Amino acid sequence: MSWTDYASAPAPGTPICPESEVGTVHSVQVATPRGSFPLLIARTDAGLRAYANACPHQYLPLDSRGPQILSADGARLMCTAHGASFDIATGAALAGAPCGLDAVPVESVAGMIRIAAG
Numbered sequence: 001m002s003w004t005d006y007a008s009a010p011a012p013g014t015p016i017c018p019e020s021e022v023g024t025v026h027s028v029q030v031a032t033p034r035g036s037f038p039l040l041i042a043r044t045d046a047g048l049r050a051y052a053n054a055c056p057h058q059y060l061p062l063d064s065r066g067p068q069i070l071s072a073d074g075a076r077l078m079c080t081a082h083g084a085s086f087d088i089a090t091g092a093a094l095a096g097a098p099c100g101l102d103a104v105p106v107e108s109v110a111g112m113i114r115i116a117a118g
């Protein structure tokens with residue numbers, strides 16, 4: 001499943017949040033005309049990354065059982081439901097999930113993060 005398959009997938013240009021709100025990982029519901037879209041934004045050494053907040057194990061939000069989804073070393077996103085983990089910079093599955101997180105293209109323009117053109 002790709003993030004664009006969600007009925008609520010936000011269109012390119014949709015504003016998400018000010019970049020200043022993003023620490024290392026930020027979980028946000030993006031309001032769209034067709035409902036809210038769950039998004040994770042991560043600040044990595046390679047720049048901003050964003051993923052649909054749906055763990056490919058059982059499609060629960062990674063933070064369904066609490067906000068602590070960043071590994072102690074800051075390199076992985078960890079699902080609070082059953083412990084799957086993902087590379088924070090690529091979304092690739094490292095353990096516990098059959099595939100990686102769906103990357104969502106984002107860009108920061110004048111301090112505002114928004115959905116980029118794919």
Ligand code: FES
Nearest residue numbers: 055057058079082
């Ligand atoms: S839903 Fe994420 S590990 Fe099971």
